[in-house]
Amino acid sequence: MCLPHTEMTVFEGEHIPSANKSYFKANIMPLLGNDSYWICVVVTVYNEEGKDLTDTLVSLHRQARNLRPGCMMHVLVAVDGWGAATACMRRALARMFPGSAQDRHRVSLDKQSEPSWMEVLDSYAVGHVATFVLQELSGESILPVELEGGELLHVSLLVKADNRRKHNSHEWFLRAFAATYSSRYLFFTDAGTTADEHCIGRLASYMDANPSYCATTGFQRVACRPGASVIQMLHAEIQYYELGPGMCSCIKAAQACVGFQMILCGPCTMVRSSTVTSNVLDEFFGMMNTDPATAGILVANLQLTEDLAFGCYLYALADGNYRTGYVPDAFFNYDVETKPEKYLKQRRRWMNGLVAGMNHLLFKLLFTRHERPLPQRILLALVFVFQYHFSMQFLILPAFYMCAAYSMLGGFHTDPSSELYMVNAIKPTRPWIPPAGAFAFWAFLAAWAVTHHRRAYVGWLYHLVLALVMVGGGLLGGGSMVIWRVSPAGDAWGGGGADGWGPAAAAMGAVCAAVPVLSAAAALDPRGLRVSVVNSFLQLWFMPMYIFTGAYAMARFGDITWGNRPHQSASQDGAKRDECMRRCRRAGHLVVAAYLLANAAVGTLLILLGHFRWLGVDPFMVSTVVIIAPVALSSIFGLSFTTCYMARYRWAPWIRSRASRVMQAQRAAAGKLPARDAGLAEPLISEA
Template structure:
């Protein structure tokens, strides 16, 4: 019986059929759908027993041809000019060595070998004999690939053990000619088809294509170089941009990015639900553009790029480095995404109510700092879109679900509002777990009290000293410079020019708090009357430093920047009179400037004030006898010297630690002295406990003395309260406690936010000495350091190679070829024969600048130390009078000043709450 179908006698009776593959060169390379193949006559499939009998009926029962007139024939139709092979012809098989005629070479045969010995063995590549014939199996075919074959034990094993290898992405690049748009490279790239199929809106170029623009200009020349943005051309009428939101990032990971991006998309979703609004509604997303600016292509986190690609915003392999011999300065990707990804990497879309969002992703080619990112936002994209309100966010800050709307509403209600900010909250973790860290708890208390006392007070006056760049908003029109180029943005971006240049140290430090400069210049803008406002209903959550090193580094920049920026605002306070504010408003501004001056004065002498407070409280617990043998001063430790020795030892340790802070701050980084700073913070916390104990003892002792005096003077006709307050110790102690801790509690309950007083107040209280003695010292000792941020680039360079640990040791790459080793040796020896030209040593510009900064640092630091030391000497020395008299007078001045400042802040916050309740202009 013939092994071939229909009685065929050889493979020649069934020649290979024509197979036509249709391939579209313009197809999307990211489309996973395979090209359509047209199998007009499928070739028979080869089985172990011959051809598949049931594959194609046209082959099993071919039509009558070649003169048979419909009669049955074993011979299929042949192409014209086809010559049948000889009867002994064996078709080529993928499992048989193939020798190309005329070349005298044989292609190797893939072997799937089975080890008959049952264990993996070392095998050698298969060798093929050119002259050897291949034995054929039944029917004249070569053995199948899975046929057992005995091999030698020395042949290497090619089998793979372990998880399946990761598939490598194949790129199909198509070279095509494109026309430049106004001389600029602009590409419309289709999004992946499998991604598009999951979306609600699958039509419209803004949904089906990602637009890439290669910018080769400076941000200030973006509009002049004829660049445009998609939102202006996607429809017949350019879309109006009401909200322009910017998210600036450096190397933040995908969790921080999605935390902010997901929060922004929630806010845009909320805008579409406000059906009764004249501005917002179902199509509100068309009035919002989200701009993401990443500072440096080599710095961005790859996982963040993956998130952007999953949202359809980014495509790899599209960007170009040079266009028309011009280096690209920024890669701009535009896409209207319908996908939101949360920090848990869960995807959400229209099924959960999310609406399309217009995204503009600007990936800067080089790292040029945050100010340059804002210059791209304001001067490049802002000039094109002309938005009404600009919202500034740092990646990592999560805005509340309705916070952006509340920020915008402040501008909508009051046409004079030029800037606004919301509440910055510290992230406390799941269930407040981060509060177990005293650093986080103390910062949480700081943020809360600032939002309860400081921001409302400044908002009432109309000038907020700082709108935090992490979450704030500005009216775009208010920021614009005048025709001569002078204005808020011009002053704001001077910091980019000064940073790293020959700017003086005052200006360099001042621009560490560039947002403070922008706020002052906005309020003092010539011929304008813009005010700044605090919006309590808007909030943004952000991570706070949780380690000592990060905390100290962040506060160094904050303290130095705010100090020098405050000096700038005070020295330029008369610039307020060039604005169009009313006379009453200008006078209120000067009242606020005086408050700022007093606060700045106390911050300068904070080191001395804290030491003197400790000195006075410690002395108050030392037992003393009068010359006549009577008790001059009682002690909580009894009538002995314990109080004296406790005070003396503690004082010497305190002084020693202050000296240590100066040494560490000038010679070590916080990251390198982590244990020393932690130890210092632990001692200062114990010191605060000692001072609180002394304050409590003085309070009780003062009350007892007041009771005794009141009882003695009970017949004088004066009230008991008046008699109590005649006692200086009682009066000073009660006033200080009531004006600080009492107002903290009262104002917190007034704002209906008292919880931080219960879970964060104690941590803050014990961290106060570290704020004064560690943070201030480190900041003043490093005013020459004008670097930014707390999370620097800590990546490790790998250009020299990596020694990788394996099971057998360490795997390294070293030169082993004798030719390479000898060549390197010859190069080193020959270099010795070249005489080095002597170059006159001179300081370069960078070294001169660093020396200048360090010299100014020394002057400022000496001034700070000497002024604080002089104050300590004046109070503690007996040259100027009795210590008790001097200390009582000093303590009274300090405590009453603190009480006055606290009351001033409290009254401001109360007025803010009243205006918020009865006046719609304050949200």
């Protein structure tokens, strides 16, 4: 009889898996039935805590218990860079893979002891290219590992001595692990991500019922860790509307009607394994493994967002007219970044990768490398157009804030009855105050962008911006409206002077712009309409914070040496790498200079147009045309597709289920059906 033991295999010098080579033991529990299949799952780990990994695995175990009969799950934990593993992560891995029989006895006697395979890993120098595969075996058969609560789950462990970034873990998963076990579906997640107990089951059911879909993603709910500070909770609430039921979910629903999800969320994506062909893998990983020194600025920044790149490559290169979908009832909890430094780094990576991805993938991949019907290409172009507008707002919005600061300080009008802003309360008597305020805003933006371009993170500057946004947004924004309403010069529902721009018109415009987004968000928000409205106001109140975050990200667009740095290969000498960094910094200097000059020029032009009324142009009409009108069109576009999506995937199943219940109840009452069978099976996408 073979005793359970942990077997470790070392593959030295293998940066990526080789073709036609076996890395994992294939003997695992056989499937029962012709309709049975495996779901292979990858959990990527870098420097997370051990509890993060344990929570994710326990969540996967709960989801595995709720899979339909005959469906099995096998998990690969991929640790990227053993030197970054924390002490609690080592303890969590030691519990799952306790080593040989001697190791198990020694560890049971001394809780501080570690299995001998960890000593082997520690003996490798940091940066040494080596890959380790660990599996719990009995003879040649794979055994499930024991989790912290005693749960059993089939888990294999892949450890890389050096840090090769997340996409390398995915390459080992796709080329080596998934190829060994011939699974039907592949599921991607990260350490620290938890999900509803039916998440994977609903994704798999959706894929079973829709064979034309090659990948799907779920609905992300923002999670905040217990014990977070007030500022961290505020960050989480702001991101809740942005990442959850607000813009992201509306965009996902609209893109689902087109059949193309631009971004497949890294913590929750299911892929049909038969569509992941060698052509897709060669193209995608060929791009991701390209040396940034020769890849160019677009590809180098696209390498920062593997979620966007992989979904687009899969959609464009998979054999067949496949789609990528969205399942709103597959809930997963996303642990947002609440620390300012990590939050800014994450947003820089997302925004740079999104802009680079749209430029690279739109013209070089999606419209030239795949065959799609003309109507679908037109809808796909609309998705990119509105996504372009959403992203490019960050380029010119500081100019409009600069113009707004000039107006709030009384720079445009002299008639108190026509002024809507703070001038009715402060009535400045110095003509230099409005231009000084506008210049101060632009100078502050320049200091923010330049400082963060030269350094990674400046804490005092970030908190100063946050304080100014809270005070300025409250006083100069909503506060000025209240002051105008209670001032003698203001009329309760009219006025506005010669321009006719009063509170009624402003409120009407705000309602027309907000209703489509809020209605769509409320329909998709599991926490209800009230929470959607509250979070949307938080989003609007802190909009200047997003503007400065966008400025920070755009200012570092040319710097590919910061953030998720590519692995420093031994073949690249120091002189070549230093020259590459200098070239990237020079490109970044040009980007930030062009960004600041463009905003200064646009803001100055708007101020001159408003001050002198050149050509009869009102700067606020310009801002309405440039910003509000496209946003309204985007909202109508998103609401239309969201309504179609809700009608197809939510309301239609609900109506069918209710009608079927009534019919079966009537048949049961008539004696044609046993009463116990009068119920209806749960629909494909259940009610939230």
